[in-house]
Amino acid sequence: MHKIFTPSHQTKSRKQEKDKQSIQGMPHATxxxxxxxxxxxxxxxxxxxxxxxxxxxxxxxxxxxxxxxxxxxxxxxxxxxxxxxxxxxxxxxxxxxxxxxxxxxxxxxxxxxxxxxxxxxxxxxxxxxxxxxxxxxxxxxxxxxxxxxxxxxxxxxxxxxxxxxxxxxxxxxxxxxxxxxxxxxxxxxxxxxxxxxxxxxxxxxxxxxxxxxxxxxxxxxxxxxxxxxxxxxxxxxxxxxxxxxxxxxxxxxxxxxxxxxxxxxxxxxxxxxxxxxxxxxxxxxxxxxxxxxxxxxxxxxxxxxxxxxxxxxxxxxxxxxxxxxxxxxxxxxxxxxxxxxxxxxxxxxxxxxxxxxxxxxxxxxxxxxxxxxxxxxxxxxxxxxxxxxxxxxxxxxxxxxxxxxxxxxxxxxxxQPPLTDATNQPLIRRVDTSSLLLSISLRLAKLPSVAEAAATGATPSPFAHNAKVAHPDMIQQQTRVSEVDSLVAENVTIGSRVNIKESVIGVGCSIGNGARLTRCLLMEGCTVGENVTLTGCIVGKRCKIEGGGPKDEDKTRLTDCEVQPGYVVKWGTEIKNEKFMVFEGLGEDGSDMDMDDEDIVSGDDDGTFA
Incomplete structure (x- = not known):
């Protein structure tokens, strides 16, 4: 067996050239x-x-x-x-x-x-x-x-x-x-x-x-x-x-x-x-x-x-x-x-x-x-x-x-002048509410990726990702992911017959068969069970939305909800406009309590450390 050795200076030169090209491809590099x-x-x-x-x-x-x-x-x-x-x-x-x-x-x-x-x-x-x-x-x-x-x-x-x-x-x-x-x-x-x-x-x-x-x-x-x-x-x-x-x-x-x-x-x-x-x-x-x-x-x-x-x-x-x-x-x-x-x-x-x-x-x-x-x-x-x-x-x-x-x-x-042409107006926003967290994430998900911009000769946005779907090979058959308005991060597992539209999926998430996600933000490590329907939801990291059979009478449908990190939503939950949070000190049984929108102040007060 013959081994081919590359001179060290050539290896270093190639590595530097590769790093240089990689850095030039990143929109933030200046x-x-x-x-x-x-x-x-x-x-x-x-x-x-x-x-x-x-x-x-x-x-x-x-x-x-x-x-x-x-x-x-x-x-x-x-x-x-x-x-x-x-x-x-x-x-x-x-x-x-x-x-x-x-x-x-x-x-x-x-x-x-x-x-x-x-x-x-x-x-x-x-x-x-x-x-x-x-x-x-x-x-x-x-x-x-x-x-x-x-x-x-x-x-x-x-x-x-x-x-x-x-x-x-x-x-x-x-x-x-x-x-x-x-x-x-x-x-x-x-x-x-x-x-x-x-x-x-x-x-x-x-x-x-x-x-x-x-x-x-x-x-x-x-x-x-x-x-x-x-x-x-x-x-x-x-x-x-x-x-x-x-x-x-x-x-x-x-x-x-x-x-x-x-x-x-x-x-x-x-x-x-x-x-x-x-x-x-x-x-x-x-x-x-x-x-x-x-x-x-x-x-x-x-x-x-x-x-x-x-x-x-x-x-x-x-x-x-x-x-x-x-x-x-x-x-x-x-x-x-x-x-x-x-x-x-x-x-x-x-x-x-x-x-x-x-x-x-x-x-x-x-x-x-x-x-x-x-x-x-x-x-x-x-x-x-x-x-x-x-x-x-x-x-x-x-x-x-x-x-x-x-x-x-x-x-x-x-x-900044009023928005007469939203497509050409630079975006300036403070993302200090849940609604803005979702809407801004979905807006950024619509930006063309760095690869897409390079293919058309356009300058990529500084907020563009290298790819809209990190690993397309992880997507099962009969699954539809709308790449135009969605982002799917690394190490995401997506089952069959899944429909993802206008959503952002974080690192390490798992989405079961038959799930439907529309206008959702999933943080890292979330698990969405089979046949779950989420619309307009923000799901915290390491949450679990339990799934069930496609023919079960009970269904899990969450609309415009927020789920605290680590929370488990039981199968059969159908609810709108709720915040799922666990409060300490409510009893040994670990009972949970939902918080109404009125209990949350809209926006951070500029007078406090926000």
Whole structure:
């Protein structure tokens, strides 16, 4: 017997070429430059998904599958495609173990580019901690070392993050390339980036909740968002650019709060100061805050200084927007202290360099712009006297000069236009309810696979799977699986005479003979017995829906139901609109109890860790 040996360098070369081709075939693979941002993804309990996340120590919300991928894969992939690789997942300590295990073992998460995201578990963090309070914890404060992005683990965003990042850089980034954060152990001076002339603000994202067939619902959570147009640029934005839809945010209030105010006061009051300062205001009530925020480094200190802030959306963003036009509010929020250039902990080197006491004049780069249509808001740059040199610590500078007018860097809003053509509109959604979990999964299941897109020469969606049915050979005869609108994962066993239409089947599921599934989501390891009919159902992992004979009088038919992970549904159950859950402490017989829809709050509260 003769053995053929391949030279090691050829083997390595072929392996590298194969890996390269494999990576190029994946829709998430990119080669973006470093964006200069950190990303913090909030991985909370998912209160409105508690049918599937009742045990956060075993199965946190971030691991609930959307179209056969863990939920947290989508914001992670979005960040990597944008070029942001410094990513931190923030989660309560009890959810750390399953997340860490998934990051190391789940094939979808391990296939993401390097470096791996960091896992941060502040000791004081609980399942009900407010989103703003999270960023006051010492662990998170220490972790923020540059401008940063905040986003939820339930985000599905088809809009390229690089487009939002580009808009922020054009409108809000530091002049001359200056940025915020810690450089060589020292905080970058505020005046370097133009904060005193109205630069280095933030950018938030809102999306329309109406008009998306199969996804939009009557009870969708919304916010009141009020914006005012920015000055028109000297050079019009190119076609398809986000600039026409980016405006200055002046109000952001959850619709639930608006209803409470309206019921109490029989109207919704607006301050005259807002109307005096901005003659044209757009108010929208059918959009929702995506909880995606591009924030400058100094916002870290603003959150720390205002201990009353509980919610990022309602408190931090809402009060920041008001501080731009409401007189005296910026002072109450300690923004003068935050935006002051005084370092909080000067070191010995600063003290030694301060001995010369040399004066510098701060240069107003914004005023020198030759392409600006209008003069920026009068800043402290041209109103103040000479300032001490940048190497002089703030605690050695005199405080005899009168205070300059405080210019608050604006918070901008990208308000996605209404859905006029749903096929071309990038999908932006927070998947924080069971109905959205099902509808978004089914929508993603309709996307052409990577192989199908390559065959037609089209660019695959970043959410596309390599194949709609992982192993077609596992499907028995006389079984119909609608590949156009369905997904079937690996190691799935499907019996004969099975009909699967517009459904998502997770890894390791088993479907018995004669079963019928329509508009269903099955998580990993589910068992569906023979002759079972499921319509519009979400079945948790390792559930068992018992089957029976085709001629039995009893049938199992579930319609629009949710089944908790590990639950066993007995043969002969016919029911609609129910949640099958087991509650502990109800007796030694292990009796179960169904929960009505009214017992579940629709949507996660942005004020709590969700």
């Amino acid at each position: 080669n973006m430059p470093y964006a200069g941002f950190q990303a913090f993804i909030l991985c909370g309990p998912g209160l409105s998904l508690n049918t599937f996340t009742s045990n956060v120590a075993d199965y946190p919300k971030a691991l609930v599958p959307i179209a056969n991928r863990p939920m947290v894969w989508y914001p992670l992939d979005w960040c990597y495609r944008m070029g942001v690789t410094n990513i931190t997942l923030i989660t309560p300590p009890e959810s750390a173990a399953p997340l860490e295990s998934a990051l190391a073992q789940n094939p979808h998460l391990t296939s993401l580019p390097a470096p791996k995201p960091e896992l941060l578990c502040p000791e004081s963090l609980t399942q009900t901690t407010g989103t703003a309070e999270i960023f006051r914890t010492p662990e998170v404060q220490k972790a923020i070392t540059s401008d940063f992005i905040v986003l939820p683990c339930d985000l599905i965003c088809d809009l390229e993050g690089s487009a939002l990042l580009q808009s922020w850089m054009v409108l809000e980034a530091g002049l001359g390339g200056a940025t915020g954060g810690i450089v060589d152990g020292q905080a970058v001076r505020m005046t370097m980036g133009g904060e005193k002339s109205g630069r280095r603000g933030g950018l938030a994202v809102w999306y329309p909740t109406k008009g998306l067939e199969g996804v939009s619902q009557k009870g969708d959570e919304t916010d009141l968002v009020a914006t005012t147009p920015l000055p028109r640029p000297a050079v019009p934005a190119p076609e398809g650019h986000l600039r026409p839809h980016v405006e200055k945010l002046v109000l952001s209030i959850p619709t639930s709060t608006v209803k409470d105010i309206t019921e109490e006061q029989k109207s919704f009051p607006l301050r005259h100061a807002l109307l005096r300062q901005h003659g044209k205001i757009k108010i929208k009530t059918s959009h929702r805050d995506a909880h995606v925020y591009f924030l400058p480094f100094w916002v870290k200190d603003m959150i720390k200084e205002n201990e009353a802030f509980d919610s990022l959306s309602e408190d931090v963003i809402g009060w920041w927007a008001k501080a731009g036009w409401q007189q005296g509010l910026a002072e109450k929020l300690n923004l003068r202290k935050v935006l002051n250039d005084t370092p909080s902990t000067p070191d010995a080197d600063d003290l030694m360099m301060a001995s010369s006491m040399q004066l510098d004049e701060e240069v107003d780069l914004a005023a020198m712009s030759t392409t600006s249509m209008s003069r920026p808001i009068a800043s402290s740059v041209n109103q103040s006297a000479d300032a001490f040199a940048s190497r002089v610590p703030g605690n050695l500078q005199t405080d005899n000069s009168p205070q300059d007018p405080l210019v608050v860097p604006p918070i901008l809003a990208y308000v």
